[in-house]
Amino acid sequence: MAVYTQVSAEALADFLTAYDVGDLVAAKGIAEGVSNSNYLVETTRGRFILTLYEARTRAEDLPWFVALMRHLADAGLPVARPVAARDGGALRRLCGRDACLIEFLPGVSLSTPTEAQAAAVAAAMAVMHRAGEGFAPPRANELGQAAWRGMAEAMGPRLETISPGLRARVMAEVTALEAAWPHALPGGVIHADLFPDNVLMLGGRVTGLIDFYFACNDLRAYDLAVMETAWAFDAADRFLPGHAAALRAGYGGLNDAELAAMPVLARGACLRFLLSRAQDWLDTPASALVTRKDPLSYLRRLEHYAS
Numbered sequence: 001m002a003v004y005t006q007v008s009a010e011a012l013a014d015f016l017t018a019y020d021v022g023d024l025v026a027a028k029g030i031a032e033g034v035s036n037s038n039y040l041v042e043t044t045r046g047r048f049i050l051t052l053y054e055a056r057t058r059a060e061d062l063p064w065f066v067a068l069m070r071h072l073a074d075a076g077l078p079v080a081r082p083v084a085a086r087d088g089g090a091l092r093r094l095c096g097r098d099a100c101l102i103e104f105l106p107g108v109s110l111s112t113p114t115e116a117q118a119a120a121v122a123a124a125m126a127v128m129h130r131a132g133e134g135f136a137p138p139r140a141n142e143l144g145q146a147a148w149r150g151m152a153e154a155m156g157p158r159l160e161t162i163s164p165g166l167r168a169r170v171m172a173e174v175t176a177l178e179a180a181w182p183h184a185l186p187g188g189v190i191h192a193d194l195f196p197d198n199v200l201m202l203g204g205r206v207t208g209l210i211d212f213y214f215a216c217n218d219l220r221a222y223d224l225a226v227m228e229t230a231w232a233f234d235a236a237d238r239f240l241p242g243h244a245a246a247l248r249a250g251y252g253g254l255n256d257a258e259l260a261a262m263p264v265l266a267r268g269a270c271l272r273f274l275l276s277r278a279q280d281w282l283d284t285p286a287s288a289l290v291t292r293k294d295p296l297s298y299l300r301r302l303e304h305y306a307s
C-alpha cells in the first residue's frame, strides 16, 4: 500500500476548503502505487484522487507534470486533470508535502491483460506521443540511459545483498548499453512507466492513463520498449510473444531503425526498472505502507533479451 504520509481527516477537510469541491465525505489510502501517497477522496460533489508527492518526485518538476496532464487531457486523451483551487493553483502543501487534487477516472488496472487490451493501450500511447509534439519545454529523463551507471555505482556492494553476483551483472549491462544505445532514434514526450498498473480500462476501452511522474523527453520507441517489458511477460517472467507483437501492431508506425533497436531498448528498460526497484528494495523505510517490487523479476526479463 503506498501511503508514506498519513493525512488526518481534520487536515484533509481543511485542505479541501481551498477548492470548490464540496465537503469531505470519506477518504481512504489507496493500495496500489509505489512512488507517492495516494488517497481516494469523496466529497459532497464527487470523487477525487489526492496525491502527496514523496522523495522521488522533485518539487521543481511538479508544474511541468501538471501542465502535461492538462495538455494531454485537452488533446482528448483519457488523462486526469489536476483540479484548480479557488486561487487558480493546482499545487498546494499538505502535511509537509506538495499535494495535488486530481480528477478521478473510471476503470480498473489489469493484472493479466489480453493481447487485444495490450494493443489498445499501445495505440493510446501512439496518440499520446503525437499529442506531446506540441508540448514544451522538454524535460530530461533523469532515469534514462545516462543515469544508469550512477544509479548502479551508488548502490555498489549493497546490490549483493539482493542477490550474489548482481553487482557485476548490472555493471556489465551498464557498460554494454553505453556502447549500444541508439541515441539517434526519434524522440519526444514519453510516459516512461506505462505499466498495466498505470492504465485504467473498462473491457477493451482505455479509460485512464495515469501516473505521469516519470514523464520526460526521450526516445519514443523506448516508451514502447518499457511497455513490452511490463505487458509482454507473465507473472513467472516468461516472455509472451503474442503480447509483444500486439503492442507493436497497436502502436504502429515504428521505422526500421526503431524496430531493429527494440531488443536493446528493452534491455535498457529492464535495467532501468531493475535499478529503481533495487533502490526501493534497499531504501524503503520500514514504516511505509508499501509493497516493494521484486528487482529480480526485472533481472529475469533482462536475461530474456540479453541471452
Ligand SMILES: Nc1ncnc2c1ncn2[C@@H]1O[C@H](COP(=O)(O)OP(=O)(O)O)[C@@H](O)[C@H]1O
Residues within 6 Å of the ligand: 002, 030, 032, 033, 034, 035, 036, 037, 038, 049, 080, 102, 103, 104, 105, 106, 109, 197, 198, 208, 210, 211, 212, 213
Ligand atoms: N486519476 C485517477 N483516477 C482513478 N484512480 C486513480 C487515479 N490516479 C491514481 N489512481 C489510483 O491510485 C493508484 C496509485 O496511483 P499512481 O499514480 O500509480 O501512484 P504512484 O505515483 O505511487 O505510482 C492507481 O493504481 C489507481 O488505482
Ligand SMILES: N[C@@H](CCOP(=O)(O)O)C(=O)O
Residues within 6 Å of the ligand: 032, 033, 034, 035, 036, 193, 195, 198, 211, 273, 276, 277, 293
Ligand atoms: N512501474 C515501476 C514502479 C514505479 O512506481 P509507480 O507506482 O510510480 O508506477 C515498477 O514496476 O518497478
